Amino acid sequence: MTERASPYLLASVAIILWGATPAATLIAVEGIDPVTVGLVRTITAALILFPLAMLLKLPAPTDRECWIDLVTSALTGFAGYTLIFTVGQKLTSTNHAALILASAPIFTGLIGSVMERKWLARSWWLGAAVALVGEAILITSQASGTRTASLTGDLLVLVSVVFVSTSYVTGGRSSSKIGNWPTIAWSISIAGAILAPVLTWRLATVHLARFNSVQSSWFAVLYLVLFTSIIGWAAWYGAIGRGGVGRIAPIQFAQPVVSLLIALAIIRETITAPVLLSIFVIFTGLIITKISMKKVNLTHEQSAT
Numbered sequence: 001m002t003e004r005a006s007p008y009l010l011a012s013v014a015i016i017l018w019g020a021t022p023a024a025t026l027i028a029v030e031g032i033d034p035v036t037v038g039l040v041r042t043i044t045a046a047l048i049l050f051p052l053a054m055l056l057k058l059p060a061p062t063d064r065e066c067w068i069d070l071v072t073s074a075l076t077g078f079a080g081y082t083l084i085f086t087v088g089q090k091l092t093s094t095n096h097a098a099l100i101l102a103s104a105p106i107f108t109g110l111i112g113s114v115m116e117r118k119w120l121a122r123s124w125w126l127g128a129a130v131a132l133v134g135e136a137i138l139i140t141s142q143a144s145g146t147r148t149a150s151l152t153g154d155l156l157v158l159v160s161v162v163f164v165s166t167s168y169v170t171g172g173r174s175s176s177k178i179g180n181w182p183t184i185a186w187s188i189s190i191a192g193a194i195l196a197p198v199l200t201w202r203l204a205t206v207h208l209a210r211f212n213s214v215q216s217s218w219f220a221v222l223y224l225v226l227f228t229s230i231i232g233w234a235a236w237y238g239a240i241g242r243g244g245v246g247r248i249a250p251i252q253f254a255q256p257v258v259s260l261l262i263a264l265a266i267i268r269e270t271i272t273a274p275v276l277l278s279i280f281v282i283f284t285g286l287i288i289t290k291i292s293m294k295k296v297n298l299t300h301e302q303s304a305t
Contacts, residue, residue: 035086096153
């Protein structure tokens with residue numbers, strides 16, 4: 001594997017694994033309370049990774065900036081995003097959640113540019129505006145195939161995208177300093193420690209009868225722990241750490257395609273006319289932003305020679 005190709009391979013692995021996240025989350029919340037799913041997902045991953053991090057003596061940040069990135073990644077990605085997205089997915093359809101997640105490259109690029117103090121080109125802003133129009137079309141259309149979407153659910157998923165995009169950037173910066181596995185291990189461990197008291201309180205106050213013992217739901221939670229929270233994030237942090245936000249973020253354009261195909265095959269959701277229209281508008285905007293980022297990268301490479 002060449003150094004140039006490895007970031008794209010890692011990113012592709014993450015996108016394939018994450019593509020199943022909306023469907024797996026929907027299956028999980030059908031039998032288990034959504035807040036509990038979000039809490040169990042992160043805390044279980046922490047219980048797996050923290051002992052391994054200690055046993056393998058994975059490197060921890062050595063400077064204040066890296067610690068800030070790591071804690072920010074934990075709070076936004078593994079605490080905030082996990083809980084908000086899980087509750088939002090319960091209230092909307094897999095199609096809607098998948099397409100709202102398609103806006104992650106825009107927020108990732110925007111947040112990355114702010115943190116790196118690099119102003120984006122006008123064409124990038126145009127693409128972002130077009131994609132957000134597509135999001136508005138999607139969110140305002142409540143009917144989506146065999147499952148009804150809701151404004152509340154769609155807005156929660158959109159908020160979760162802002163959270164997770166922040167985590168992509170800060171986690172990627174941390175990964176470039178200490179490595180992707182140390183970043184994922186310490187980020188999840190920090191988030192797990194923060195959420196553990198919340199889960200303890202919830203289990204003490206919520207009647208156990210509310211937690212359905214549907215086997216498929218627990219298998220879905222296991223998928224979310226191992227493949228979404230651990231392997232997927234490690235691959236993505238490694239990709240951003242090696243390839244940079246500008247080059248890697250556009251690969252997320254493929255994620256909703258994977259999610260929609262899985263929704264058609266497993267959840268049996270159909271794609272309605274408003275969803276088709278939003279797909280066209282969103283991807284038009286995303287393509288414009290991708291072209292803009294390519295021009296910026298090409299200009300930087302030419303000026304460096």
